[in-house]
Amino acid sequence: MTRPEGAMPHVLTDIEGTTTAIAFVHRTLFPYAAEAMASFLRDHGAEPEVAAILRDVPGGKRLGDKLDTLRGWMAHDAKETPLKALQGLIWRQGYADGALRGHLWPDVAPALRAWHAGGARLAVYSSGSEEAQRLLFRHSEAGDLEGLFERFFDTRMGGKRENASYARIAEAWGAEPGRILFLSDVAEELDAARGAGLLTCQIVRAEDGTERSNRHPVARDFDEVPFAAAKG
Ligand SMILES: CSCCC(=O)C(=O)COP(=O)(O)O
Numbered sequence: 001m002t003r004p005e006g007a008m009p010h011v012l013t014d015i016e017g018t019t020t021a022i023a024f025v026h027r028t029l030f031p032y033a034a035e036a037m038a039s040f041l042r043d044h045g046a047e048p049e050v051a052a053i054l055r056d057v058p059g060g061k062r063l064g065d066k067l068d069t070l071r072g073w074m075a076h077d078a079k080e081t082p083l084k085a086l087q088g089l090i091w092r093q094g095y096a097d098g099a100l101r102g103h104l105w106p107d108v109a110p111a112l113r114a115w116h117a118g119g120a121r122l123a124v125y126s127s128g129s130e131e132a133q134r135l136l137f138r139h140s141e142a143g144d145l146e147g148l149f150e151r152f153f154d155t156r157m158g159g160k161r162e163n164a165s166y167a168r169i170a171e172a173w174g175a176e177p178g179r180i181l182f183l184s185d186v187a188e189e190l191d192a193a194r195g196a197g198l199l200t201c202q203i204v205r206a207e208d209g210t211e212r213s214n215r216h217p218v219a220r221d222f223d224e225v226p227f228a229a230a231k232g
């Protein structure tokens with residue numbers, strides 16, 4: 001990473017594979033939502049918030065048709081905004097009753113707190129919905145970290161492998177792209193961020209089996225992020 005000069009940089013972080021184990025997302029969160037999807041739609045499908053999301057799910061008007069489409073998306077881990085929004089609403093209940101707690105790698109909460117205390121401005125960019133992101137950090141294993149973040153960007157900004165999404169985020173956040181450091185495990189996301197002028201660092205976690213790309217600066221965890229504020 002080329003360190004930005006002058007003011008403290010903004011830090012934009014991915015979740016899955018970066019702050020949080022891939023296994024937690026795929027073996028805990030996704031199955032929880034898949035299991036509850038049918039009953040959730042049956043019980044809440046007529047509520048305005050849910051009905052509005054369902055209108056954006058293609059495949060017919062019947063609830064059963066919508067469910068088929070959603071199941072197809074879930075089977076392929078499709079990052080479709082309506083699916084992500086519904087998953088967030090379903091996880092809300094799980095976090096509220098204690099069935100779910102947001103996993104964070106042990107280095108993440110201390111680093112985020114240190115960066116924040118050092119004056120860095122923090123935001124999240126994940127395919128999980130804004131609601132899902134807030135829940136994970138509010139109910140994290142390391143306590144309530146939601147307040148550390150200024151913004152929670154999701155797929156409404158566009159896909160994570162598209163340059164334009166990062167330009168939109170910089171604009172919405174009111175930050176120069178060259179002052180934003182994006183942290184992610186996925187090289188294609190970092191390529192897109194760099195294409196929009198952001199600084200990048202690949203988080204290569206051995207526990208997640210992340211493959212190093214050689215196209216971006218690398219850190220094995222948040223303690224290694226080459227960012228002076230991280231060192232406190
Ligand atoms: C906000 S936790 C759920 C993560 C999620 O739904 C997902 O699809 C993972 O996306 P990410 O962009 O964090 O890799």
Ligand SMILES: [Mg+2]
Binds near residue numbers: 014015018184186
């Ligand atoms: Mg990721």
